Amino acid sequence: MNPAHVIQIAAELAIRPGQVQATAELLEGGATVPFIARYRKEATGTLDEVAIMAIRTRLTQLAELDARREAILGSLQERGLLTDELKAQIAQAATMTALEDIYLPYRPKRRTRATMAREKGLEPLATLILAQNPATDPLAEAGAFVDASKGVESVEAALAGAKDIIAEWVNEEQTARTRVRELFHQEGTFRTKVVAGKEAEGCKFEDYFDWEEPVAKAPSHRILAMRMGARDGFLRMQVSTPDEQAARILETLFIKGRTPCADLVREAATDGYKRLLAPSMETEILMETKERADQEAIRVFAENLRELLLAPPLGRKSVLAIDPGFRTGCKIVCLDRQGQLKYSDVVYLHESERPGSSDGAKIAALCQKFEIDAISIGNGTAGRETEDFIRSLQLPPSIPVVVVNESGASVYSASDAAREEFPDKDVTVRGAVSIGRRLMDPLAELVKIDPKSIGVGQYQHDVDQGMLKQSLDDVVVSCVNSVGVEVNTASKQLLQYVSGLGPQLAQNIINYRNENGPFRSRDDLKEVPRLGAKAFEQAAGFLRIQDAVHPLDASAVHPESYHVVDAMATNAGCSVADLMKNEPLRRKIRLEDYVTETVGLPTLNDILQELAKPGRDPRQQFEAFSFAEGIRKMEDLQAGMRLPGIVTNVTAFGAFVDIGVHQDGLVHISQLADRFVKDPVEIVKVHQKVMVMVLAVDLTKKRISLSMKDPSKPTPPPKAKDAPKGKAAAKPAPAPKPNPPQKPGTRLNLKWTEVW
Numbered sequence: 001m002n003p004a005h006v007i008q009i010a011a012e013l014a015i016r017p018g019q020v021q022a023t024a025e026l027l028e029g030g031a032t033v034p035f036i037a038r039y040r041k042e043a044t045g046t047l048d049e050v051a052i053m054a055i056r057t058r059l060t061q062l063a064e065l066d067a068r069r070e071a072i073l074g075s076l077q078e079r080g081l082l083t084d085e086l087k088a089q090i091a092q093a094a095t096m097t098a099l100e101d102i103y104l105p106y107r108p109k110r111r112t113r114a115t116m117a118r119e120k121g122l123e124p125l126a127t128l129i130l131a132q133n134p135a136t137d138p139l140a141e142a143g144a145f146v147d148a149s150k151g152v153e154s155v156e157a158a159l160a161g162a163k164d165i166i167a168e169w170v171n172e173e174q175t176a177r178t179r180v181r182e183l184f185h186q187e188g189t190f191r192t193k194v195v196a197g198k199e200a201e202g203c204k205f206e207d208y209f210d211w212e213e214p215v216a217k218a219p220s221h222r223i224l225a226m227r228m229g230a231r232d233g234f235l236r237m238q239v240s241t242p243d244e245q246a247a248r249i250l251e252t253l254f255i256k257g258r259t260p261c262a263d264l265v266r267e268a269a270t271d272g273y274k275r276l277l278a279p280s281m282e283t284e285i286l287m288e289t290k291e292r293a294d295q296e297a298i299r300v301f302a303e304n305l306r307e308l309l310l311a312p313p314l315g316r317k318s319v320l321a322i323d324p325g326f327r328t329g330c331k332i333v334c335l336d337r338q339g340q341l342k343y344s345d346v347v348y349l350h351e352s353e354r355p356g357s358s359d360g361a362k363i364a365a366l367c368q369k370f371e372i373d374a375i376s377i378g379n380g381t382a383g384r385e386t387e388d389f390i391r392s393l394q395l396p397p398s399i400p401v402v403v404v405n406e407s408g409a410s411v412y413s414a415s416d417a418a419r420e421e422f423p424d425k426d427v428t429v430r431g432a433v434s435i436g437r438r439l440m441d442p443l444a445e446l447v448k449i450d451p452k453s454i455g456v457g458q459y460q461h462d463v464d465q466g467m468l469k470q471s472l473d474d475v476v477v478s479c480v481n482s483v484g485v486e487v488n489t490a491s492k493q494l495l496q497y498v499s500g501l502g503p504q505l506a507q508n509i510i511n512y513r514n515e516n517g518p519f520r521s522r523d524d525l526k527e528v529p530r531l532g533a534k535a536f537e538q539a540a541g542f543l544r545i546q547d548a549v550h551p552l553d554a555s556a557v558h559p560e561s562y563h564v565v566d567a568m569a570t571n572a573g574c575s576v577a578d579l580m581k582n583e584p585l586r587r588k589i590r591l592e593d594y595v596t597e598t599v600g601l602p603t604l605n606d607i608l609q610e611l612a613k614p615g616r617d618p619r620q621q622f623e624a625f626s627f628a629e630g631i632r633k634m635e636d637l638q639a640g641m642r643l644p645g646i647v648t649n650v651t652a653f654g655a656f657v658d659i660g661v662h663q664d665g666l667v668h669i670s671q672l673a674d675r676f677v678k679d680p681v682e683i684v685k686v687h688q689k690v691m692v693m694v695l696a697v698d699l700t701k702k703r704i705s706l707s708m709k710d711p712s713k714p715t716p717p718p719k720a721k722d723a724p725k726g727k728a729a730a731k732p733a734p735a736p737k738p739n740p741p742q743k744p745g746t747r748l749n750l751k752w753t754e755v756w
Helices: 003-013 017-028 033-039 049-078 084-092 096-106 113-119 123-131 138-143 155-172 174-187 203-208 220-231 243-254 262-309 358-369 383-392 409-413 416-421 427-440 442-446 465-483 503-516 522-527 533-542 559-572 576-581 583-587 601-612
Strands: 189-194 210-214 235-240 319-323 330-335 341-347 374-378 401-404 642-651 654-658 665-668 689-698 703-707
Touching: 003 017, 003 049, 017 033, 017 049, 033 049, 033 465, 033 533, 049 084, 049 096, 084 096, 096 155, 096 174, 113 123, 113 155, 123 138, 123 155, 123 262, 138 155, 155 174, 155 262, 174 243, 174 262, 189 203, 189 220, 203 210, 203 220, 220 235, 220 262, 235 262, 243 262, 262 442, 262 465, 262 642, 319 358, 319 427, 330 358, 330 427, 341 358, 341 427, 358 383, 374 383, 374 427, 383 401, 401 427, 409 416, 409 427, 416 427, 427 442, 442 465, 503 522, 522 533, 533 559, 559 576, 559 601, 576 583, 576 601, 583 601, 665 689
Parallel strands: 319 374, 374 401, 665 703
Antiparallel strands: 189 210, 189 235, 319 330, 330 341, 642 654, 642 689, 654 665, 689 703
């Protein structure tokens, strides 16, 4: 571990170097983020998962920087260009950009105008001109370099070649690059224009056909929208900056007063800026803003995914699940309390003439036969109609009817995991099973699906896929381990996200369970093939075994701390089980008496909390939700209606809400609250129950505009400072325009054209 990296990261994150050092050592030793955050609090000073992941990320970035530094040093050494001064500069470079700026003059180049001028022997002339000695006559000096055999036919050709060399020097000068880079960041402007002839085909990008926006203030979703339009060939996108300011910067750096050579240097600097430096900076800005936009889009996606995975579970209940349909009928399945399929069939509820028809009676009979505790209905086609039909059957009030978001169920039903579990069932049955299990335990079911198919992302196919996968995997791992996993009922897909496990060990656990019966204790895990001491250490605390021999095996207390609880029970004169059941006994425990070199108060406090509520589920209590009665399709909506809804997706520009009409409505960021909202996540989260007011309905475009504002409060006028600068500020915000028919997976909001 590089001590300089430890100090640097500690300063960046405002934590102690010792915390960084301990975390880095644990990560290097193979410990996972959840394990470190939960069971190594004394070592890290109680750092949470966010801080630990930030340390991990910076360690990776700094390692990449060091690797690039070593590669550059090796290249320079090999070519005999490395000096002590250059080596010191490279060693001090704190960022990849600074490192590349230092290396740029020495980087092997393709054949350029400057290299061709050097081949003609014109570099000494360029040096003379750039020095700008008042006594230097550039024409006279250039005459000495005229040589037809080298391709320098005239004084003008000699001066042109010298200026090409100076232009390259201007582009490679570190201070010039730094200051022009700052100018692009501070004063740069995104400009987009429609490609001629693409107006109709690219009409969903209409708001960007003639658009300007400051680089420094452009939000992530608009950056990604502009890039998408450019990528698809509908827009031309560029970054521009005031040339006059750039010229003044270069004038300051390269012009040394009124000398005979000054104009030549000025011409070379202008050429170097326009031909080399400006395009280089534009490329950098486009890459940096893309990375920034990716990070923001991924952050929003990750937060949405976390909320969805941690949605309240119904729990171990017998469920009748329905995948609704009109023409092909409704697929129904009955699941027991462990989520095992007990029955499947197809019924045609919407062809029935009355609730008492045979299929309606079949539903009632199945509820009685399989002792159904709840009914789960997918929210797709015919979802609301199916819900109304089921409610009309007058089933016992103890059986809640719940509409479940079925996004991604079809993906699961066609997956290898579904085929492996139900090899003799078709995709319709598998999809209905998924709908039922989502009600019982959303986390356990959704981990079987690629997060990108769940429908809570923004531009997920346009962002850096490696960064996206890392972030989403982190979220899934965090959620799975924060809830804990019952090892005797968990699927392979769920087990593989447990700290220290993975696909192979998860399969080995399943195989051992199938061959030897349920695990009776955590110690039995040590018998699983290839599950060694390290994997056991990482995983054991997150695996639960109900009705185990040792009562702590159903809790989050790690086996390495069992001896501490044994000591507490011995001192209290009772068993561990009694200590867990008896609050007065726990209140008598003085945690300070059990502090050791390896076990501190943070761990002891966690242990005491677990003794009170062993294996507690951090998710909220399940509450049934119902959409407004009589509102089933868009035609039923009217402006001014106030309706209950569930947030299905949160983006940088607002939130989408399901109000039960088969088309989500948009609450634009400006309609989320009665105050200014910078980030929608401040107000709403995925799966949150909200009350919204219908602002407008467009049946042709299938768009619904909603508001969460208090209708009794007046709307304040917009502030001028919130408007984009440049050309966009000179004209009013675009009014709602007729939008084109949308392709699947594309939505356009009512204020700006937001595309994903």
